[in-house]
Amino acid sequence: MKSGLGSEDGTTPDLEISLETVCFIIMKARQFDVKEAASEPDPGSNPTDDNDRAVLQDHADDPVQEELVSLISQLSDDEKVDLVALMWLGRDGSDASDWADLRRQAAEARTASTARYLMGEPLLADHLAAGLDALGLSCADFEAEHL
Template sequence: MQQRLQPEFDLTIDPETVRQFVLKARAISAALNDDYDAGHEHEVELDDQSRDRHAHDGLAEEEEQNLTASELRALIEDLNVDEAADLLAIMFIGRGDFDAREWDQAVAEARPRINKRVSTYLLGMPMLGEWLEEGLEKIGA
């Protein structure tokens, strides 16, 4: 297990808020793949000799995924500039772009990227939940 560093900085974003983002991001990434087209039937292999046809209501499943994505998008868009910069810096550290000791550099890199599209940028990352969680662990939060 990795030893947590004692943070030498104050986070402007609550680590519990980031943990909620992790849960929502994981729920989004666990949703159906894009290749699972709405309204199509798919053959499901039950065992070596049995097969079943499975049809699903793609619209209902898509609405659930979009609800989670829209919730996370709204939460990210509600962050102030400092909180959003911290969130991006945590993601950068979790992704391995920066070491935890380079916190100030990570925040400096994140700050100019904060704009109206930051939520789209983050939601486009399939590993967002994992990177945020890893980043929190690395900074000891």
């Protein structure tokens, strides 16, 4: 069953992944992207004592990373293909006319570690947002409701 991204007039391709899911992934990826290398791998201090600075550092047990990996891993194969194709669309500066080809390439390149692949992509959130924009879609309404 399609989650139904796409317009009735055919200008936006039908996507298997919902706009809400992509927007949630973008929101979480932005939280992940702002992390910096851990300055003290095992601080052992109280978060209140360090003004919660550790939340901005990249630790092995990062809950944002765990949530993103879990969410992406639970997507269907078609949703994962759409997500990778959206990232490529935004990263490479392609336009909507390239969608079918990008989606085909993403399906052919699919691996068991889609989450790891996407999480290793610098600026994942920006690329996904640019991919949506290339298709005439936006997370503005989703962000207004959730921020």
